[in-house]
Amino acid sequence: MASALSRNIVANRERSYRVSLLPGISSGNIDVIASAVGSRRSLLVTTPTVARLYANGIVNCLQQTGSDMSMLILACSEQTKTLSAAERLCHECFTAGLSRTSLLIGCGGGVCTDLVTMAASLARRGLNYIRIPTTLIGLIDASIGIKGAVNLPGKKSAIGCFHPPEHVFLDPTFLQTLPRTNIAEGLAEAIKVAIVMDRGLFELIEEYSRNLVERPSDIQTERLTGLVWRSAVHLLDELEPNIYEDKTYRRILDFGHTFSPLFESESGFCLSHGLAVSIDIALTTALACELGLLSGGDRDRILRLLVNAGLPTFNSLLTLELGFRALVATEAHRGGHLNLALPTQIGGAVFLTEKEQVPPQALRRALDFLREASLIVPVSTKLGPAVEPRSIATDLGGQERRFLST
Numbered sequence: 001m002a003s004a005l006s007r008n009i010v011a012n013r014e015r016s017y018r019v020s021l022l023p024g025i026s027s028g029n030i031d032v033i034a035s036a037v038g039s040r041r042s043l044l045v046t047t048p049t050v051a052r053l054y055a056n057g058i059v060n061c062l063q064q065t066g067s068d069m070s071m072l073i074l075a076c077s078e079q080t081k082t083l084s085a086a087e088r089l090c091h092e093c094f095t096a097g098l099s100r101t102s103l104l105i106g107c108g109g110g111v112c113t114d115l116v117t118m119a120a121s122l123a124r125r126g127l128n129y130i131r132i133p134t135t136l137i138g139l140i141d142a143s144i145g146i147k148g149a150v151n152l153p154g155k156k157s158a159i160g161c162f163h164p165p166e167h168v169f170l171d172p173t174f175l176q177t178l179p180r181t182n183i184a185e186g187l188a189e190a191i192k193v194a195i196v197m198d199r200g201l202f203e204l205i206e207e208y209s210r211n212l213v214e215r216p217s218d219i220q221t222e223r224l225t226g227l228v229w230r231s232a233v234h235l236l237d238e239l240e241p242n243i244y245e246d247k248t249y250r251r252i253l254d255f256g257h258t259f260s261p262l263f264e265s266e267s268g269f270c271l272s273h274g275l276a277v278s279i280d281i282a283l284t285t286a287l288a289c290e291l292g293l294l295s296g297g298d299r300d301r302i303l304r305l306l307v308n309a310g311l312p313t314f315n316s317l318l319t320l321e322l323g324f325r326a327l328v329a330t331e332a333h334r335g336g337h338l339n340l341a342l343p344t345q346i347g348g349a350v351f352l353t354e355k356e357q358v359p360p361q362a363l364r365r366a367l368d369f370l371r372e373a374s375l376i377v378p379v380s381t382k383l384g385p386a387v388e389p390r391s392i393a394t395d396l397g398g399q400e401r402r403f404l405s406t
Contacts (some may be wrong), residue, residue, distance in 0.1 A: 009013040026173040076111040078269035089119035104129035110142030117148025121163035137187020140231040156261040173199020184310035192256040199347030209309040249335035282313035286366035288342040314370040327355040
């Protein structure tokens with residue numbers, strides 16, 4: 001009997017994109033963007049605050065150069081980052097008359113650019129798009145890769161895509177009007193990079209984090225630009241060899257992202273991504289110390305930096321049961337292996353490949369360290385002087401927990 005006929009089809013797609021540092025977009029420096037947009041019909045998607053501060057001006061400037069552009073303003077939050085929101089954005093693409101050769105532009109924070117990425121991957125089976133991130137998380141993490149995602153009830157970023165943008169334009173001067181809470185949340189991602197990859201970056205953040213959070217407009221542009229670009233380049237170096245995450249599920253910059261996804265979803269997405277990452281960093285750091293991989297001195301130095309950046313290190317939702325559920329979920333997401341990055345020093349890390357390498361008693365001790373020595377104090381409306389106590393943990397109930405030095 002003759003064998004069935006078959007043919008192997010190569011389905012690879014050559015794609016690349018450019019990430020460019022472009023200070024001054026916020027003040028009207030849009031020549032490079034205008035050149036990237038060209039004569040294509042475009043829809044710029046933004047949020048109400050960004051529209052008021054920047055996007056209206058950006059669109060007006062681009063229209064004056066002859067760009068065929070319209071703007072859509074969306075109220076974005078983790079609670080509204082859903083498949084139905086991406087579907088509505090696709091409808092808006094058709095309403096705006098976008099064709100296969102048209103362009104979407106996302107100008108805003110990580111939720112905005114996530115929804116734009118999802119819509120761009122779906123509408124007409126794929127539209128080209130540009131990202132202009134306006135938050136620190138966007139500048140150094142959420143907007144410089146190729147992923148987009150939406151949430152399901154109880155599941156962070158459950159549905160997503162890999163869809164490269166044409167271009168990502170980074171303007172650190174957007175941060176000068178960013179609320180301090182948003183600055184702090186972005187610093188969590190920069191601290192993540194510094195702990196496992198770059199001791200010098202860690203020391204830079206130690207020196208400037210409080211000034212950046214309290215008075216971002218006073219930070220010299222060169223220092224702000226250096227922090228953003230140095231953090232972004234580390235992430236891009238990590239992403240590029242495995243951009244579609246199909247070669248390995250072991251990524252050093254998944255540090256801080258083992259417990260945080262479940263933590264966010266368990267809070268009903270009331271706990272923001274940056275705060276959840278900070279708490280994940282604190283727990284993973286304490287766990288590394290309990291396992292004998294990290295010194296107590298480095299542990300305390302890491303926790304102190306989180307605190308002085310205005311970030312939490314604990315939340316009452318974080319329990320031993322949730323921790324182990326997170327380890328199980330992580331194994332499923334990382335190809336059947338835990339691949340948990342643990343710091344061994346400031347600037348270095350190792351992997352634990354299996355969840356059995358995390359003894360329950362070690363995780364319990366790490367949680368106890370972050371929980372039991374706490375003193376509840378009123379929430380302050382100001383960051384105040386540099387914090388010397390070991391760490392601060394913000395509770396969803398509106399309290400701070402301050403851990404006393406020992």
